[in-house]
Amino acid sequence: MPxxxxxxxxxVRNRRAVLRATEQLLTEGGGDHVSLDRxxxxxxxxxxxxxxxxxxxxxxxxxxxxxxxxELRDAVRNGPPPxxxxxxxxERTLAFLDGLGAIxxxxxxxxxxxxxxxxxxxxxxxxxxxxxxxxSTLFADGSPDLDAGFLAxxxxxxxxxxxxxxxxxxxxxxxxxxxxQQMAMALLRRD
Amino acid sequence: MPxxxxxxxxxVRNRRAVLRATEQLLTEGGGDHVSLDRxxxxxxxxxxxxxxxxxxxxxxxxxxxxxxxxELRDAVRNGPPPxxxxxxxxERTLAFLDGLGAIxxxxxxxxxxxxxxxxxxxxxxxxxxxxxxxxSTLFADGSPDLDAGFLAxxxxxxxxxxxxxxxxxxxxxxxxxxxxQQMAMALLRRD
DNA sequence: CATTATGCGGACCATCAGTCCGGTTGATTG
DNA sequence: CAATCAACCGGACTGATGGTCCGCATAATG
Numbered sequence: 001m002p003x004x005x006x007x008x009x010x011x012v013r014n015r016r017a018v019l020r021a022t023e024q025l026l027t028e029g030g031g032d033h034v035s036l037d038r039x040x041x042x043x044x045x046x047x048x049x050x051x052x053x054x055x056x057x058x059x060x061x062x063x064x065x066x067x068x069x070x071e072l073r074d075a076v077r078n079g080p081p082p083x084x085x086x087x088x089x090x091e092r093t094l095a096f097l098d099g100l101g102a103i104x105x106x107x108x109x110x111x112x113x114x115x116x117x118x119x120x121x122x123x124x125x126x127x128x129x130x131x132x133x134x135x136s137t138l139f140a141d142g143s144p145d146l147d148a149g150f151l152a153x154x155x156x157x158x159x160x161x162x163x164x165x166x167x168x169x170x171x172x173x174x175x176x177x178x179x180x181q182q183m184a185m186a187l188l189r190r191d
Numbered sequence: 192m193p194x195x196x197x198x199x200x201x202x203v204r205n206r207r208a209v210l211r212a213t214e215q216l217l218t219e220g221g222g223d224h225v226s227l228d229r230x231x232x233x234x235x236x237x238x239x240x241x242x243x244x245x246x247x248x249x250x251x252x253x254x255x256x257x258x259x260x261x262e263l264r265d266a267v268r269n270g271p272p273p274x275x276x277x278x279x280x281x282e283r284t285l286a287f288l289d290g291l292g293a294i295x296x297x298x299x300x301x302x303x304x305x306x307x308x309x310x311x312x313x314x315x316x317x318x319x320x321x322x323x324x325x326x327s328t329l330f331a332d333g334s335p336d337l338d339a340g341f342l343a344x345x346x347x348x349x350x351x352x353x354x355x356x357x358x359x360x361x362x363x364x365x366x367x368x369x370x371x372q373q374m375a376m377a378l379l380r381r382d
Numbered sequence: 383c384a385t386t387a388t389g390c391g392g393a394c395c396a397t398c399a400g401t402c403c404g405g406t407t408g409a410t411t412g
Numbered sequence: 413c414a415a416t417c418a419a420c421c422g423g424a425c426t427g428a429t430g431g432t433c434c435g436c437a438t439a440a441t442g
Contacts, residue, residue, distance in 0.1 A: 006440090007388095008387095008388060008389065008438085008439055008440075009439065009440090010388095010389070010390080010438075010439070011388080011389060011390095011439095014389085014390085030311075031310075032310070035428075035429060035430085036429080036430065036431085037428085037429075037430090040391090040392090045390080045391080046390055046391030046392055047391075047392065047393095047430095047431085047432095048389090048390065048391060048392070048431095048432080048433080048434095049389075049390060049391070051430090051431065051432080052389075052390085056430075056431075057429095057430065057431090112310070112311065116307070116310055119222075119223065119303070119307055119353070120221075120303065120353045120356075122353060123353065123354070123357045143377070146373060146374070146377060147370045147373060147374075149358075150358065150370040150371075150373075150374070151374060153349070153354055153358065154345065154346075154348075154349045154371075154374055155345075157345075157348040157349050157351060157354065158344070158345045158348050160348060162310070162311045162313060162314065163314070163344055163348065165311075166314050167340075167341065167344065179338045179341040180345075182337060182338060182341075183337070183338075183341070183342060183345055183378065186334070186337060186377065186378050186380075187374065187377050187378065189377075189380070197409090198419095199407085199408055199409075199419060199420065200408065200409090201407075201408070201419095201420070201421080202408095202419080202420065202421095205420090205421085226397075226398060226399085227398075227399065227400085228397085228398070228399090231422090231423090236421080236422080237421055237422030237423055238399095238400085238401095238422075238423065238424095239400095239401080239402080239403095239420090239421065239422060239423070240420080240421060240422070242399085242400065242401080243420075243421085247399075247400070248398095248399065248400090
């Protein structure tokens with residue numbers, strides 16, 4: 001099966017412009033400052049364009065989030081250990097949470113906005129499912145007598161933009177990641 | 192200082208009507224089915240009344256949630272062990288999570304709606320802070336070398352209406368609570 | 383250059399949270 | 413039982429937003 005049909009050049013250009021505009025608005029004002037009207041205006045594009053490309057608000061933020069985490073995703077899939085396959089469970093978990101934590105800490109407002117936009121379908125988001133599968137596997141491997149699927153949800157639930165902002169002091173930007181790692185290690189400890 | 196001034200009779204009546212209307216809409220349709228227009232209409236009350244009583248959407252849902260958890264709150268504060276003070280840490284934790292889990296399982300849609308409405312100020316909600324303090328204390332007591340404050344946030348983060356709906360099969364309504372208890376026990380295990 | 387389908391823009395719509403103020407009513411006092 | 417007045421009420425109104433729609437433009441193709 002060949003690709004559907006190449007994307008038209010202006011479409012590519014516009015998608016980039018929209019994504020850029022979104023991230024700019026996101027860093028300028030809070031997450032609720034990103035209305036789709038504003039995004040379209042700043043991108044120099046019609047509103048319809050934004051919706052055709054991204055479906056809805058949630059899709060737009062999801063796309064941005066995915067762009068930010070693509071590198072981690074590939075590294076987890078095919079990269080060298082400890083992020084990629086091969087390392088012992090606990091080391092792999094630590095490496096993964098280090099990566100995901102860094103992304104989250106650097107994109108707290110985006111995370112908040114995304115969480116707000118995806119009301120109920122958050123658990124159907126392919127990115128979420130990917131992270132969840134990965135963590136589930138790790139937990140199932142490390143703590144076979146616990147509910148690995150639930151633990152994966154629990155660890156991911158903590159990646160909440162507002163919580164991260166709430167508990168990250170200016171002088172210790174990685175406190176959140178360390179805390180998550182510590183928690184995961186406590187859960188991985190074999191009983 | 193005497194009480195501010197007794198609430199007028201019609202005010203009391205209206206508050207009740209609004210709360211009832213809210214819970215009815217909540218069970219009928221999803222959480223986004225509860226618009227304040229609809230609440231007011233169903234309660235047979237003007238929209239302004241809803242806002243004067245509850246401030247905003249978040250306040251309304253908060254009030255409903257607080258009503259549902261008042262009993263647990265009192266039992267934790269003054270009740271007999273293991274919910275109230277006196278029992279060993281792990282038993283008290285289990286009892287608390289059993290109570291909170293039951294409330295959450297029975298009010299998943301309310302929880303979702305509330306989470307949606309309280310965007311960033313969720314962590315300032317007095318109810319949240321109460322539960323957080325309680326869990327923090329328990330963790331600090333049981334696992335002094337972990338970040339108790341963070342663990343408390345982590346456990347509470349899991350009380351997400353959508354997650355609960357997502358992982359509660361019809362034939363096992365308490366699966367969520369059990370999983371949370373199990374996780375808490377794993378975190379409490381002294382190292 | 384002609385043809386076509388893909389993409390574009392922005393007016394338009396429905397909905398919603400929250401405000402405001404003229405009118406109403408419950409409590410209180412003599 | 414008036415009479416007074418603050419508390420309260422209702423619902424029209426506002427501003428903003430997410431999302432739709434369709435006639436027009438334009439990139440790709442041969």
